[in-house]
Amino acid sequence: MSDIDNLVKAIDLAPHAPDQGPGARDLREAIMATQARPHRAAQRPPWRAGAIGLAAVAAGAAVFLGQVAPTAVPSPTSTSGGTALSGTSILLAAAAKAEAAPDGAYWHLKELYTHQRLWPYSENGITYRLETSELSERWVAKDGRTWTGFRELTARPLDMEAWRRDGSPTEWAKGKDPSPPFSAAPGEAMFFQNKKKHRLYWSAMPMTLKEIEALPADPEALKKRAIEAIRRDNGVGPDEDALPRTLANLLYALPASPQVRSAAYQALATLPAVRVEGPTTDPRGRPGIAVTFLIQGDRTPRIRLIIDPDTSKVLAVEGIVTPDGDSHVNVVLESGWTDTEPSPPSTE
Amino acid sequence: MTHRDRFEAVYDAYYPAIHQYAARRTGSPDDTADVISETFLTAWRRIDDVPEGEEALLWLYGVARRVLANQQRGASRRAGLAERLRAELAADRPVRPVELEHVRAAFDELPERDREVLALACWEGLTSERIAKVVGCTAIAARTRLRRARKRLAAALERQASLTIAMGEA
Numbered sequence: 001m002s003d004i005d006n007l008v009k010a011i012d013l014a015p016h017a018p019d020q021g022p023g024a025r026d027l028r029e030a031i032m033a034t035q036a037r038p039h040r041a042a043q044r045p046p047w048r049a050g051a052i053g054l055a056a057v058a059a060g061a062a063v064f065l066g067q068v069a070p071t072a073v074p075s076p077t078s079t080s081g082g083t084a085l086s087g088t089s090i091l092l093a094a095a096a097k098a099e100a101a102p103d104g105a106y107w108h109l110k111e112l113y114t115h116q117r118l119w120p121y122s123e124n125g126i127t128y129r130l131e132t133s134e135l136s137e138r139w140v141a142k143d144g145r146t147w148t149g150f151r152e153l154t155a156r157p158l159d160m161e162a163w164r165r166d167g168s169p170t171e172w173a174k175g176k177d178p179s180p181p182f183s184a185a186p187g188e189a190m191f192f193q194n195k196k197k198h199r200l201y202w203s204a205m206p207m208t209l210k211e212i213e214a215l216p217a218d219p220e221a222l223k224k225r226a227i228e229a230i231r232r233d234n235g236v237g238p239d240e241d242a243l244p245r246t247l248a249n250l251l252y253a254l255p256a257s258p259q260v261r262s263a264a265y266q267a268l269a270t271l272p273a274v275r276v277e278g279p280t281t282d283p284r285g286r287p288g289i290a291v292t293f294l295i296q297g298d299r300t301p302r303i304r305l306i307i308d309p310d311t312s313k314v315l316a317v318e319g320i321v322t323p324d325g326d327s328h329v330n331v332v333l334e335s336g337w338t339d340t341e342p343s344p345p346s347t348e
Numbered sequence: 349m350t351h352r353d354r355f356e357a358v359y360d361a362y363y364p365a366i367h368q369y370a371a372r373r374t375g376s377p378d379d380t381a382d383v384i385s386e387t388f389l390t391a392w393r394r395i396d397d398v399p400e401g402e403e404a405l406l407w408l409y410g411v412a413r414r415v416l417a418n419q420q421r422g423a424s425r426r427a428g429l430a431e432r433l434r435a436e437l438a439a440d441r442p443v444r445p446v447e448l449e450h451v452r453a454a455f456d457e458l459p460e461r462d463r464e465v466l467a468l469a470c471w472e473g474l475t476s477e478r479i480a481k482v483v484g485c486t487a488i489a490a491r492t493r494l495r496r497a498r499k500r501l502a503a504a505l506e507r508q509a510s511l512t513i514a515m516g517e518a
Contacts, residue, residue: 004498007505008470011452014371017364023433024367027385028359030429031392032352136432148435194438199378206378 022150033328090276090289090309095265097312104337107140107255112331114283116158119172128162130155130172132182139342140209140255146194151345152187191344200254203246205229209255217259219266244271244293244303252314252335265312282306282316283331351395358398359388362405369412372471377437385430387412409472409482454504462497469494
């Protein structure tokens, strides 16, 4: 090796191989929960067949809503009872309720992320489903400081009989992954303040708190901004496929103003594939209304929102992802302004 | 071996190398997380194309290289796949002391083609045969590029040194 090579080696910014931390494991799971091979354009549902712009869709909403093809998407739950028009009115009612929220020093998002997955690594050759969950928290102060917290909660087998045949283990190794296994005991809390320049992401758009507050309160203008945010990076699917998730993010995941939340509800109501499945309860037993959006083309999973139409709060966001039925749900435990200081996630 | 097993094996074996590759070439933790997630998302979607054995790493480097060049980070970011990784990388960590700043400056001023082969040789520790596979040229071309890049960096460092001495005398 030449002297020059040694000098270049010396300016290596990452000379040490990183360990696979929780974030890396999470990424692996998330990637494997997407379809292995993308659907091609030919498989798009009929309502996307032509070059139908969003404006046209909005203008002729009733017509296109009648043409939604539920067969084109995985439908693990029945949507037969759903009606499109009441979906619109439910969302518009929620929009009207998205009134001024209480103020506070910190914007706080606390989500319980539950994942049901197949666990095939038993030494006894027994396969069963596991439910794993973790708490994820984020705080944003008015001066732009942000904090992040994570904590893995207890994992539990969903098939008790198979679990007993497996010898009733209380830990489940993550395949060949050398990291700590899923456990029936809660994990350590991770909690840190982010770097000053840390931005909040709205789809692919890095944004400051001020920029989020300054989003337009007009539904059509907001949709345009959402498309811009989505287009920040060249994705593979049609930009419109990311609209439901991107607009829904404004309802609970980002510190948007009440006016912007209201506009986001109104914009969601104009989407061509919105359907109401009817009254339901979220995984915590809180009553709400389930609203789904049919999405096709991108690897974006089908989304089911459970909202409380009386308060306009999003209670849970479900994604139904893989052919073998892996599913995940984000339960929104807190979303709003508070005066409580950021702190490491407790077990609940 | 199912495609799931295969992807897990590839991911677990090469995650550290791809993480390093991304961290060395990106300016922010967000970008690092995006390059990692987009690279492995591509591997997952094209798992049948990923070659066996050590060649898989070269294939992944090739994908990461295109992700960096084309800024194609949309799909994984849109799906929010790397949120937790991004948050982890963004965590406040002590900043490494900057040493050999003059070497860094001379390196940064080299043409991108030179920096690329030098980095693959010195940071990833690849031979010119392997560099050729990553960047898609012949082994001879890679060897030539590497030799020229070393020369140009040596010349840049010499220029810098004479400049420093001249300023010191002034």
